[in-house]
Amino acid sequence: MRAATAYQIVVSTPANSKEAGETFGLSFAYTDSGGTTGDLTSFDIELRSHDSADATTGCGDEALASLCTREAAGVCSDSDGSYDVQIPEDAEAGKYSIKIMLADDDSVYACTDAFNVTRPTGEDGLAILAGEASVSEVEVEAASSTYLEQGAAFTSRWVYDDGGGAGGGTFEINLNACGDEGACENGGCGTFSTALCGDAGCYDPGTGDYDVTVPADQAVGEYKLEVVSADDTDVSSCTASSFLVVEAGGAPAVSPTETPVDETPAPSPPPLPTFAPVAPTPAPVTAAPVAAPVASSSSSEPVAAPVAAPVASSSSSEPGSPGFPPTPVPDKVVCDDSAELSFVYTLEDTKRPLVTVAHASGDRSEAGCLTLTKLYDWLATEPADVPTGMLLTVDSTTETAVNGTTATPTGIWLLDTSVVITNGVTFEIKGTSIGGDCDELKFSSTKKAWNRIMGHGGNIDIDSTVVRSWDASKTLDHILKDSDDGTTNRSFIACVSEVVVDADETCDGTAQNDMGECRMDIVDSTVAYFGYDETESYGITWKVRGLCDDLSNKDTLFDSVRVYGDMKNSDIYGMWYGHYSYGHLGGVWTDNLMHDNHVYGFDPHDDSDYLTISGNTCYNNGNHGIIASKRCDHLLVENNESYDNGGSGIMLHKSCDDSIVRGNTVYSNGDAGLSLVETSNCVVSDNEFTDNRWGFRIILGSTGNVLDSNILTENTYSDIYSYYGADEEVPEVEPFTGINTDNTYRFLNSDNTHVVDNTGDAASGELDDITNSCFTAESNRTPVC
Structure with a gap:
C-alpha cells in the first residue's frame, strides 16, 4: 500500500481453506481522504498465486483472475465492507491471496495473508x-x-x-x-x-x-x-x-x-x-506488508490491517540481530573414528556404575568418536572389576535384552550405566539409516537406580534415532505420575561446559574443573521420559557451570564460555522440562514437537542468547509452552504454535530484552498468550492470540516494547493486561520502578473499544497504571497518549 495515509483499505484473511468453486464473503473496510467510511465505492478484487517463498512477504506472485466478473462494469461496488466472491472452479490446489484496490487508483490497496485452496x-x-x-x-x-x-x-x-x-x-x-x-x-x-x-x-x-x-x-x-x-x-x-x-x-x-x-x-x-x-540456517521471515491488528476484546472476529510503519530490526539477519550471534557459533564437530579412546569405570556414591570416556592421548583436538558399538566392544574385553550387563543388545523381534557381550548388535540397545564424555570426544547416537548403529536406545531408569549421559567438555550427537527411559523390570518407559512433585529420580541427558576463567575467583558457584565446552545436537529424533527437578537433571539440559551465585562474574563468564547445539525436527515429550539451557549461545530450535512435559516446553534460562525458536508446536505442557528467563536477550521467536499449556503460551521473563516475537499462533492456554515480565525493547508483531486467559500481559517494569499488528480475540479476561510491581526475586534491571513505561501499542481498525483511565477510543482491553504509553487508531488518525 502507498505510504500516504489519506486512504486506507483493510481486508480480512479467509478463516479456513477454500475449495475451488466456493463462494464466500470477503470482509474489508475502506476510509477515504476525509475519513469517511460507508460511501458507495468501486473496487477491483484479484485472486493471486502465492506459492513462492518471496510471496510470503507481499501480495503473492501474480494476478490470476478477477473476482468481480459478475459485475457488468467488471468492478465490485460496495458500501458496507463485505462482498461475496467465488474461487474459480478451475483453480488448482495451492496457496493464494486476495488483493483489493480502488478501481480508479490501484496504488491504494491491501491484501490478505496466504490461504489454501483445495x-x-x-x-x-x-x-x-x-x-x-x-x-x-x-x-x-x-x-x-x-x-x-x-x-x-x-x-x-x-x-x-x-x-x-x-x-x-x-x-x-x-x-x-x-x-x-x-x-x-x-x-x-x-x-x-x-x-x-x-x-x-x-x-x-x-x-x-x-x-x-x-x-x-x-x-x-x-x-x-x-x-x-x-x-x-x-x-x-x-x-x-x-x-x-x-x-x-x-x-x-x-x-x-x-x-x-x-x-x-x-x-x-x-x-x-x-x-x-x-540456506544452511533458517532465515527469519520478513513481516508481511498486510499485517493483522490488535483487535478489541469485545470482538469475536479477527481483523486484518494494512502495513504499519516498518518495525526496526524485525527482518534483519545481520550478526548481532535477534537469532544471529555477533560472533559465529563453532561448527558441529566432525569426529574422527580412528582416534583411540580411553574408558574408565568407577562406582559412584549412589552405588551406580559410571563409564568416563576421553582420548587415550589426552589431546582433545583429536576429536574422537564414541559409539554404543565401541562401548559394547570394550565391555566384551571383560576389563577387570567392570560388571557385566551395563550395555546389552535387544532382540528386535521380542524386544528383550540379550545377556552377554557376544551377541550381534541389532540397532536396539539397553544401557544401564552412566556415561560421561570428556576431553572433546563426541558420543554419536545415530540411526542406521544414516550410517549409525542405534535405531533405539532404551536408557535404564528407575527411581532407585537412575543414570545420566553427560557431555562434560565432550559432545553428544543424537540423530535419526529414538532415545527413551526404560524400566526393564516393567518393560515400560519410566513415566511419572501427573501428581509427581519432581522428587522422583529419573535418568537424564546433559551437555555441560566448564572452564576455569579466573583461577583466583573464590565466589560460590565458580568453576572447579577445566573441562572445556560442550555441544549437543538433537536432529530428526524422538527423546522421551527423562528428568526430575534437580539442577542439570531436568531431562535434556545444556549448561554452563561457573556463574557466581551473586552474578558478579556473569559478564566475564559468558564472554568466555558457552554451551552450543541445535534441536531440529524432533519429538520431545514426557520430560520434567522439555528442554532447559543455561548460557546457551546461538541455538537453532526449529520444527520440533514439544509436548506433554511436566513443567515447561522450551526453557532457555540464564544468559541463553541469540536463539532461534521457530516452527515448533508446543502443547499440553504443565506450565508455559515457551519461556525464556533471566537475561536471555536477542531471541527470535517466530512461527510457533503454542496451545493447551497450563501457563502462558510464550513468556519472556526478567530481562529477555531486544527480542522479536512474531508470526506465532497462540491459543487455549491457562495464562496469557504472551507474557512480557520485566522485559524491554522487544518487537511483538503479526501474532494471533486466541482463547487464552489474557491475550498478552505486559507487567512489572517492562519498557520500550513495540506491539504492532497482532490479532487478539476471545481471550477470557482481557486482550491486554498490564500492572506494575516487582517480581518476588531481586529485579534484574536497575534502577527498578516496577512501572511499565514507553511501550507502544498500535491499534488498527479497532473502534468502539474501552480504555480505563485514558481518553479516546483507540485501545483494546483494560490498562491500568501505564505511563508514557501511546495509542494510535488508524480510524481517526489522532494519536492518544
Missing part, C-alpha cells in the same frame, strides 16, 4: 478429507534446473488440508524411482527408493515446505518426489513430473521422460520440477 473431494485425488483422499498437491520448486545432484539440498513444497482447514502434520518425504517399467507414466508415482525424513518424520506446521537432502550415495536415475501423511499412509501424492538425480558435479545426458530416438524428433517432455536451494 480441489473438490474425489476429483483427481487432490483433496484431503479425514484421510479419505490424498495430499491435495505436491509442488517441488527450485532454481532453474531439471535435475538434482547427489548430496544436493532442496526445499520440497506441497499443499495439504485435513478436511477441517488445518494444513499441518507429520509427513514422509520419499524419493521414488521411475525405473524402466514406466512406473512414473500415466500419473504413477514410481517405486519407493529413499526416505528423506528420519524415523520421526518431517513435521510441518502448515506452511507446506520442508528442507531435505538427496543422499550423497543416491543411485543416478529418474525419480519423483512423494509426500505421505505419517498418520495415514493412504494419504499421499507426488510431483506431476519426474526429474533426474545425477552425480555430484555432473549433468544429465538425457532428460527425464525423454526417450532417445534415431532421426525422428521426440516429443517435448512435460515441464520439469525446479528446486529451491536451502
